[in-house]
Amino acid sequence: MTDQTPRLGVRRLFTRTSWPEARFLADVLRTETVGGALLLFGAVIALAWANSPWSDSYAALGRWVPWSGGAALHLDLDLATWAADGLLAIFFFVVGLELKREFVAGELRDPRRAALPVVAAISGMVVPALIFVAVNVAGGGGGLRGWAIPTATDIAFALAVLAVIGAYLPQGLRAFLLTLAVVDDLLAITVIAIFYTDDFSVLPLLGALVPIALFGLLVQCRRTWWWALIPLAVVAWTLVHSSGVHATVAGVLLGFTVPVVAGEGGEKRRPMPGLAERLEHVWRPISAGFAVPVFAFFAAGVSLRGADLGAMVTDPIVLGIVLGLVVGKCVGVLGSTYLLARFTRARLDEDISWSDLLGVSLLAGIGFTVSLLIGELAFGSEAVEGGNVKAAVLAGSLISALLATTVLRRRNSIYRAIARKEQLDLDQDGVPDVYQKSRD
Template sequence: MTSPQPERRAKARLFSRSTWPEARHLADVLRTETVGGALLLIGAVIALIWANSPWSDSYTELGRWVPWPGGAPWHLDLDVATWAADGLLAIFFFVVGLELKREFVAGELRDPRRAALPVVAALGGMLLPALIYVAVVVSAGGEGLRGWAIPTATDIAFALAVLALVSSHLPQGLRAFLLTLAVVDDLFAITIIAVFYTADFHPVALLAALAPIGLFAVLVQRGRTWWWALIPLAIAAWALVHASGVHATVAGVLLGFTVPVLARRPAGGGGQPATGGTRADEGGLAAHLEHRWRPVSAGIAVPIFALFAAGVTLRGTDLGALLTDPVVIAIVAGLVLGKSIGIFGSTYLLARFTRAELDEDITWSDLRGIALLAGVGFTVSLLIGDLAFGTGSTADDRVKVAVLFGSVISAGLAATVLVRRNTAYRQVAERELLDADGDGVPDVYQRPADR
């Protein structure tokens, strides 16, 4: 008798489809972020036109206007541009905190095997741009090293707006990878801001911020969505973190981390949500708050920040000298080359070391397009530029030009790569949405996905 042959272990798959609930959540997030990306682009274009028009002085004066000049004792004597960066972006980072916690508790990052890919890719996509920036600046004399983190960030809203323009129907696995990569990228960016760009640290104020954050956590953990309590607590936490010297947007992330992701259940362990709770019980309070605040972040906070952050005056500027400036070259090279090579290279090496294969609908050319698209840096890159060189400084203007220039080049190259495969993407999208039995769940999600 011949001995039975051992079963071959299925090879690991990169960029494979996730579950149907995860796919629905992803579609909702990408839809909102795509609209927000379009508004972000509009805000940036308005800023550039306004700053280079005959009315450029009014643009500068509006950004420097201080609405509450008597707020110095509380560190709140901020101009409008700073309120947009420190205040409105706290809403953006609150949503980032919610999304990060959801990914770790119920999303792609809860499974270490699936989390390895976006984490490794995000690390590669941050380390290489930083190294390229440092190498270029050091070779030119070393002036401007403080901006090493500028080209490390990816702007998911801006990137999705580019995808919408090229009408790309990316497979679900690639879309999940892009979003998760951006979420991990944001986590690293938050850490960099907190550790490397904190000036005049005041620990007492930071410790005091734990009180409103703790009260906020108690309320949300009990499922309470009282806006009249949560919003004042969030504002108090933001003000204290700002007074501590740590960038105030970190408060938004900390508040997001306190919100529970999973739906509350009755004490008896039954399958139905607890009675007497809120609508958040049906899908978890994090999902409820994210649904409420993501449109505010994508549709208001980020576009207004872009309006005040992207305006750089080019009139009378020596463009030749500007484009050959070491800081500009370092940022552009970091975004265009560093992000794409770092993400693609780290993913390729991970596949080689783990002997994993790409999902059947995806090619390495697709990953090149996504890696290039990750070089679209805007919101966090401009924020880090402000922190590194100071708002309104000469170096700050160079940073804005470099970030815009590098993002446009990355977007153009990514669109060139992805548009060639758009017909194949459309066929995959049609197959992923096919629901032959009419039960509301596409057929591809009713069989085990290849792993």
């Protein structure tokens, strides 16, 4: 996220966004923080149940098939699969809305601001993947199918941790973390669609284009007819699922069809919020408060009773995931930012230090939701590898969170002073002076 500082003649990294963008970001962060807390609660319940004397009932619940008559449409799915394929489609619909908003009216519309989070997101996926591949090649190469597991960042989990350890983190870094995670999600769903699609059938996928196009036509006409939009979305999801492509791709495609800008208004003719932002306000709480926590409940329940912990710790899959999340993510995000600053002669914003970016880079190593999803696609949930993947994702995410806590806690008093100054700078129009200065 870059900006030009005319007085100094150099670019500044992680500067504040506009005031409307800052307010929108604050709303998103509040929702995702609550969702992250619910996600953690669901994961803890799953872990406790899976390791209790009643673990068989937990496994039976996940394997229960509520509609056995859906075999013709490949919908004879158990509850755990419904959570991964169905509920996560809501999550990726919100991702699609957020991505389009970012590219049309958000941080990614400006190539200068977009460069940093995009480069950091790509580097934060490539480096963990390379670490995973290197560890597994050295260990015999049996787990290479899981190369993409440590590449994803879980924004809800990361923001929940951030709310506890760095509630006053400068707004530019918060915006960077959110934008990085959104780009990360787009790349992750692309990886899923290309590399984790089995038994591909082209006709259902082509058929899915019809309800997606009708959905897009309605929303482009600003028709929020729920009685039409929801059935069209369900039909599109069903056809994408039947094609063999992971059904969550349907959510992203539907999100991309929604218009972002309703028009222009105000003295400087700034874009006014469109349907995408309104739909995001409706569906983000459902995604963060229900869909993702329920998925976490079914996906995180790894049983360690009777497990050979020594063999698990030395498993190349486990080592590759943990090192990829903890080391790879941090090196990819922090290293790419440092190189970009070095070669463009950019400087950090005056309120930010490199240790702050180190803490945010460690937060990016919290994988969880999408990492667990890719792990299930790569190895299944019942195999030994599937259980090891869950344990590794949980361990890597927890280590990243603890390290980020250690780093960011050291400067929390400084963040608090910066936030307090911004609040004191409010004038009659309700906009902090720091935003007006950066805008002017």
